[in-house]
Amino acid sequence: MTVKKQTLGEFIIENQHSFKYSSGELSSLLNSIRLAAKVVNHEVNKAGLVDIIGAYGDTNIQGEDQQKLDVYANNKFIQTLTRRNIVCGIASEEEDSFISINSIDENHQNKYIVLIDPLDGSSNIDVNVSVGTIFSIYRRVTPVGTPVQLEDFLQKGSEQVAAGYVVYGTSTMLVYTTGDGVNGFTLNPAIGTFYLSHPNMTFPEDGNMYSVNEGNYLDFPLGVKKYIKYCQEEEGDRPYTSRYIGSLVSDFHRNMIKGGIYMYPKGSRNPNGKLRLLYECNPIAFIAEQANGKSSDGYTRTMDVEPTELHQRVPFICGSKNMVEKLEAFMEEFGE
Ligand SMILES: O=P(O)(O)OC[C@H]1O[C@](O)(COP(=O)(O)O)[C@@H](O)[C@@H]1O
Ligand SMILES: [Mg+2]
Ligand SMILES: [Mg+2]
Numbered sequence: 001m002t003v004k005k006q007t008l009g010e011f012i013i014e015n016q017h018s019f020k021y022s023s024g025e026l027s028s029l030l031n032s033i034r035l036a037a038k039v040v041n042h043e044v045n046k047a048g049l050v051d052i053i054g055a056y057g058d059t060n061i062q063g064e065d066q067q068k069l070d071v072y073a074n075n076k077f078i079q080t081l082t083r084r085n086i087v088c089g090i091a092s093e094e095e096d097s098f099i100s101i102n103s104i105d106e107n108h109q110n111k112y113i114v115l116i117d118p119l120d121g122s123s124n125i126d127v128n129v130s131v132g133t134i135f136s137i138y139r140r141v142t143p144v145g146t147p148v149q150l151e152d153f154l155q156k157g158s159e160q161v162a163a164g165y166v167v168y169g170t171s172t173m174l175v176y177t178t179g180d181g182v183n184g185f186t187l188n189p190a191i192g193t194f195y196l197s198h199p200n201m202t203f204p205e206d207g208n209m210y211s212v213n214e215g216n217y218l219d220f221p222l223g224v225k226k227y228i229k230y231c232q233e234e235e236g237d238r239p240y241t242s243r244y245i246g247s248l249v250s251d252f253h254r255n256m257i258k259g260g261i262y263m264y265p266k267g268s269r270n271p272n273g274k275l276r277l278l279y280e281c282n283p284i285a286f287i288a289e290q291a292n293g294k295s296s297d298g299y300t301r302t303m304d305v306e307p308t309e310l311h312q313r314v315p316f317i318c319g320s321k322n323m324v325e326k327l328e329a330f331m332e333e334f335g336e
Contacts, residue, residue, distance in 0.1 A: 026137070026162060026178065029086050029112055033135060034185075036080035037166040037174055038192055040073045040118075040133065044168040045189075047125060054126060061096040061311060062276075069125050070094055073118035073133060081114055088140055089148035091115045091310055093279055098310065100148045109144035112137055112161075113152050115279040120165075121247025130169040132249025136283035137162040153310060157282030157303030164283065165249045175201065175253065177290040182256075198257075203293040207259025207320035208238045211251040219267030223298065223331035230330070248275065252284055252318065256291055261319035261327065265298070273297070273315035277307055281316045294324040298331040 047069060056066040074094040081087045082101050088110035091098040103110045114137055121131040138159055140152045164176025172187040174194055184198030210231050217225065231240035243260070245251050251262050266273045275281050285295035285302035295302040295318040305314055317324055 025086050025112065028084060029081075029114070029137065030162065030164075030176065030178075032080050032084045032086070033077070033164070033166075034174055034194055036077045037133060037172070038187065039076050039080070041166070041168055041172045041187060041189070043072055043076075044069065044131065060094050062093065064122070066094060067119070067122045067125050069131075070119045070122055074116075077116055077118050077133070077135075086110055087112050087114050088144070089113045089152055091153045091278065093117045093276060093311070098148065098150065098153050102147075103145075106145075111140050111144055113140050113148065113155075115153060115283075117276070117279045120249045120280065121245070124245070124247050124250075130167060130245060130247055130250040132168060132247060132253075133166040134249060134280055134283050135164055136160055136279055136286070150310070153278065154307040156306060157277075157285055160282060160286050160303075163286040165253070165287070167249050167253045169250060169253075173197070173253070175287065177287050179286075179290065182287050182291045201256060202291045203256055203288075203320045204259035205320075205322070206238075207255065207261065207323050208240050209243050209255055209258060209260030210240055210263070210323070211242075211244045211255060211260060211319075212263040212265070213244060213246070214242070216265075216267045216269070219269065220265050221298070221331065221334075221336045223334040223336070224263065224265045224327070226334050227327045227330040230326070248280060248284065252288075255319045256288070256293065259320050259323075261317065261323040263327070264316045266315045270313065272313040274313060275316045277302075277305060277312050277314045278310060281314055281318075284316075284318055288318050292321060293319055294321040295319075296324065296328060298328060 056068045056071045058066050060066050074092055085104045088101055089098050117134040120134050124131050138155050142149045142152055162178045167173050173184050175184040182201040184201050185194035186197035187194050234240055264273050264275050281302050288295045297315040
């Protein structure tokens with residue numbers, strides 16, 4: 001199968017049907033994310049030159065020191081998403097509560113909800129290591145034309161209509177799914193166009209990379225400790241390799257291409273894990289499953305978790321199916 005390089009929006013697979021978004025509005029929403037990603041990418045790429053690195057001087061609702069780039073990315077994505085008259089509500093890691101957006105035209109009622117981690121991997125900003133953006137898209141569940149409610153945001157991950165991430169790395173990529181596989185687009189910064197560079201992304205059958213902050217090892221559940229020891233002691237012809245960037249998007253992206261597992265288990269400092277269900281775990285889980293991978297908290301499928309609050313955290317394990325299932329077996333046997 002050869003795929004001609006096309007810009008974001010459609011690609012033609014020789015002798016097969018062209019791939020188009022499921023609806024014009026969703027396509028337009030994804031294009032607004034593409035636009036915001038280009039603007040943020042431009043700032044990320046010169047962060048060291050202009051006064052956009054370092055702390056913003058405020059803390060977000062998570063109690064984390066906001067970085068200037070966190071706030072910049074948050075503002076750019078919210079501005080861009082608000083303008084398109086498609087989105088009726090936005091929730092962001094950097095906003096205490098959700099933002100309700102009224103339709104500009106009363107004859108056209110916005111119906112999409114977006115949840116976003118505008119800048120993922122914030123601890124990497126000042127040291128020139130890859131960061132990302134993560135987004136999750138739902139249809140509202142409350143009546144169109146009325147102000148959005150919290151229940152529009154507290155939907156299970158299995159209800160997502162689209163999800164994706166931007167990775168600002170050695171190249172800038174937009175990777176997303178609308179429920180029909182995963183496609184990766186690489187930005188040509190010279191002309192500001194995303195090209196389909198990674199069609200139908202799927203995890204390799206087996207993987208040998210495990211990504212976890214081993215500094216928290218003593219805090220981990222016994223099942224996780226046993227799995228890490230298994231990876232360290234496994235001889236085999238492909239011994240396991242530990243790779244941890246400290247940016248979920250970057251670790252996940254590498255693992256999806258090379259095969260691997262990402263873990264952020266619970267511990268004494270993070271009794272429910274560190275990562276947020278709605279705008280980190282669910283979107284990455286949707287992509288993982290669409291790429292023949294798997295995602296859970298060690299027991300329950302991530303996208304089946306019933307959300308209870310906007311910024312709730314869950315233990316997160318995600319990656320190659322056989323590696324996730326091996327860890328789940330250790331959790332089953334050794335538990336907490
Ligand atoms: O520094 P730690 O505790 O290992 O946590 C690293 C994890 O935290 C995160 O940075 C959390 O995301 P934010 O940067 O958006 O808060 C993940 O991207 C990353 O995988
Ligand atoms: Mg994050
Ligand atoms: Mg963030």
